[in-house]
Amino acid sequence: MSERYDVIVVGAGTSGLNLARDLAAGGLHCLVLEAGGRYDRRTYPRTEVDGSAQLFWGGGLELNADASLAILRPKVVGGGSIVNQALMDRFDDVALDDFRAASGVGLFTEAALAPYYGRAEANICLQTVPEERRNGNAAIFAEGFTRNGYRHAPLRRAQADCRFEDGNSCVECLSGCRIDSKQSTAITALPAAERDGAVLLADVEVTLVAERPDRVSVTGLVGKPGGARVEQTWTADRLVLAAGAIGNSRLLLASGFGSHLPALGHGFFTHPQYMNFGVFDEPVRAHSGPLQNYKSADPGFRRQGFKLENVFAGPSSIAMLMPGFGAAHLALMRRYDHLGCIEVCVRDTTPGRIRLNRKGAVVIDKRLGEEELRRRDAGAAAIRNIFLSMGARELVEGDLGIGLHLMGGCAIGTDPARSVVDPDFTVHRSRRIHAADSSVFPNAPGINPALTIAALSIRAGESILAAAGR
Amino acid sequence: MPQQTTPKLTATQARGLLRLGDVVIPGDGVLPPFSRAVAATEADRMLPYLSDADRSSLLLLLAVCGRLPRPAVRALVALAAGWRRTPEPAAAGLRMAHIGIKGVVHSLYWSDLNRLGIHEAIGYDAQVDEAAYERSLGITADPTTEEDQ
Numbered sequence: 001m002s003e004r005y006d007v008i009v010v011g012a013g014t015s016g017l018n019l020a021r022d023l024a025a026g027g028l029h030c031l032v033l034e035a036g037g038r039y040d041r042r043t044y045p046r047t048e049v050d051g052s053a054q055l056f057w058g059g060g061l062e063l064n065a066d067a068s069l070a071i072l073r074p075k076v077v078g079g080g081s082i083v084n085q086a087l088m089d090r091f092d093d094v095a096l097d098d099f100r101a102a103s104g105v106g107l108f109t110e111a112a113l114a115p116y117y118g119r120a121e122a123n124i125c126l127q128t129v130p131e132e133r134r135n136g137n138a139a140i141f142a143e144g145f146t147r148n149g150y151r152h153a154p155l156r157r158a159q160a161d162c163r164f165e166d167g168n169s170c171v172e173c174l175s176g177c178r179i180d181s182k183q184s185t186a187i188t189a190l191p192a193a194e195r196d197g198a199v200l201l202a203d204v205e206v207t208l209v210a211e212r213p214d215r216v217s218v219t220g221l222v223g224k225p226g227g228a229r230v231e232q233t234w235t236a237d238r239l240v241l242a243a244g245a246i247g248n249s250r251l252l253l254a255s256g257f258g259s260h261l262p263a264l265g266h267g268f269f270t271h272p273q274y275m276n277f278g279v280f281d282e283p284v285r286a287h288s289g290p291l292q293n294y295k296s297a298d299p300g301f302r303r304q305g306f307k308l309e310n311v312f313a314g315p316s317s318i319a320m321l322m323p324g325f326g327a328a329h330l331a332l333m334r335r336y337d338h339l340g341c342i343e344v345c346v347r348d349t350t351p352g353r354i355r356l357n358r359k360g361a362v363v364i365d366k367r368l369g370e371e372e373l374r375r376r377d378a379g380a381a382a383i384r385n386i387f388l389s390m391g392a393r394e395l396v397e398g399d400l401g402i403g404l405h406l407m408g409g410c411a412i413g414t415d416p417a418r419s420v421v422d423p424d425f426t427v428h429r430s431r432r433i434h435a436a437d438s439s440v441f442p443n444a445p446g447i448n449p450a451l452t453i454a455a456l457s458i459r460a461g462e463s464i465l466a467a468a469g470r
Numbered sequence: 471m472p473q474q475t476t477p478k479l480t481a482t483q484a485r486g487l488l489r490l491g492d493v494v495i496p497g498d499g500v501l502p503p504f505s506r507a508v509a510a511t512e513a514d515r516m517l518p519y520l521s522d523a524d525r526s527s528l529l530l531l532l533a534v535c536g537r538l539p540r541p542a543v544r545a546l547v548a549l550a551a552g553w554r555r556t557p558e559p560a561a562a563g564l565r566m567a568h569i570g571i572k573g574v575v576h577s578l579y580w581s582d583l584n585r586l587g588i589h590e591a592i593g594y595d596a597q598v599d600e601a602a603y604e605r606s607l608g609i610t611a612d613p614t615t616e617e618d619q
Contacts, residue, residue, distance in 0.1 A: 050581075052577055059516055066558070066559065169596035316581055320576050323551075336592035337593025399572075
């Protein structure tokens with residue numbers, strides 16, 4: 001007879017581990033199941049090929065149905081907080097007003113969320129990237145913004161000490177931070193959860209969940225990729241789904257919840273991102289030091305529905321994004337350290353849909369509408385202005401759209417016909433299943449979601465503890 | 471009980487990968503062509519992590535490339551890379567092939583797995599000084615490990 005838990009959390013990312021910490025601290029016996037592996041600073045993959053393969057679903061990337069977007073979906077203990085750039089912004093009034101209008105949930109105001117944002121921020125170290133450490137790409141971004149009359153602002157990142165004086169480059173930490181500076185939930189929330197008795201099982205791919213009058217059961221395949229996998233079932237009083245927009249939708253659909261949750265899988269958003277490059281005569285060394293210093297803070301950009309980010313990536317990723325093949329592609333890659341790079345991140349408005357095909361595999365129907373294309377092109381035009389004003393010799397548009405902020409599919413709301421999760425973060429018509437991660441977003445905020453996911457998870461933890469009588 | 475077994479590239483698939491790779495990355499005076507930088511067996515490290523459907527498609531593509539003459543492989547790569555000239559929905563299939571080809575070839579090559587100076591040739595010298603970090607924590611390096619290096 002297997003042990004029965006108070007709560008099972010599926011997914012050990014930003015939401016799952018924040019919830020596990022709070023639920024364990026509240027006295028609940030907590031089991032966390034994560035499909036990916038558990039690494040630490042000494043064991044993170046050391047090459048780009050291994051980082052992509054081992055830390056993301058699909059061995060690196062998944063594609064939407066028409067292959068217009070490469071979906072990057074983390075699969076590792078710590079989730080997105082392991083592989084992201086740890087940008088931590090609160091949502092503004094624009095995002096929260098739209099959330100409230102779409103969901104009918106009163107929590108989505110700056111005042112109502114402020115205490116939860118405050119607690120989320122208190123759980124991690126937050127720093128502004130030091131100006132004096134900025135690399136050539138950041139300098140191009142800042143100066144180009146100024147020359148064009150655009151407004152930018154320094155970034156606030158979840159980092160403790162990147163030790164740039166040692167010559168460290170954050171691009172290396174896109175496959176996990178090797179000096180524990182990045183404030184992933186694997187080093188912030190997980191140790192606290194485990195101290196309070198939470199149990200984490202990695203390499204468990206949950207395949208089915210079921211709710212009974214007196215319990216929930218969770219079935220999964222245990223084992224590392226490529227090895228033998230064994231099916232196992234766990235039971236608990238409650239279940240928290242924290243497997244992200246695609247993971248939560250897939251799991252509920254596969255478990256038959258679609259029949260009474262008409263909105264399940266609908267309303268999927270990704271903040272489609274397009275990296276654009278300027279080729280400069282002088283070395284830019286965009287890979288060196290802090291990867292990002294600045295973000296756009298231009299009200300005009302916000303109104304137009306996009307933002308620009310000061311980003312870059314390792315050689316394999318940049319090679320993926322460079323158009324063409326053969327000698328021409330190679331010539332561009334030979335200029336790798338002369339590339340400036342700015343990304344346009346689109347606030348998407350056309351909802352996508354997550355569904356399952358006949359074999360039970362996830363299909364992501366997500367297209368860019370005319371409005372998103374207009375936003376992408378407006379952002380690309382601003383990037384051209386920036387690069388040209390800074391003397392770029394050549395401009396190169398990235399070959400591929402990227403979906404990195406995966407949101408929706410289990411939208412929060414008051415109306416069960418249009419949402420999946422109620423204002424107390426409980427699945428409609430359920431008493432025992434909850435969700436609070438990015439899957440509950442009712443639309444795309446146009447702002448990096450990590451801090452808000454953490455804040456919502458802290459708020460959801462209160463509801464779950466109350467429901468459990470704690 | 472379900473059990474997964476990880477396939478490895480067959481000889482034909484390995485030949486296909488190297489042919490495909492050399493079309494995508496032919497090398498120049500400084501950078502080696504794909505087939506001199508990457509051992510085909512290194513693709514095996516990726517295979518367990520791919521979805522079943524993606525792995526099947528990839529292995530089929532590599533098997534086909536292993537049987538095609540090099541000009542035909544080049545034509546296939548060019549066709550996929552030219553998806554913008556093709557109307558939808560056919561373009562979607564080409565994009566899928568294009569991304570799949572690039573994903574495998576570029577991941578393996580530009581990771582510079584065999585330390586052939588590929589990173590140096592493009593000016594990539596990013597590093598994280600873990601030893602300095604550990605010294606700051608008061609952790610001393612294992613002398614035998616240092617000697618091994």
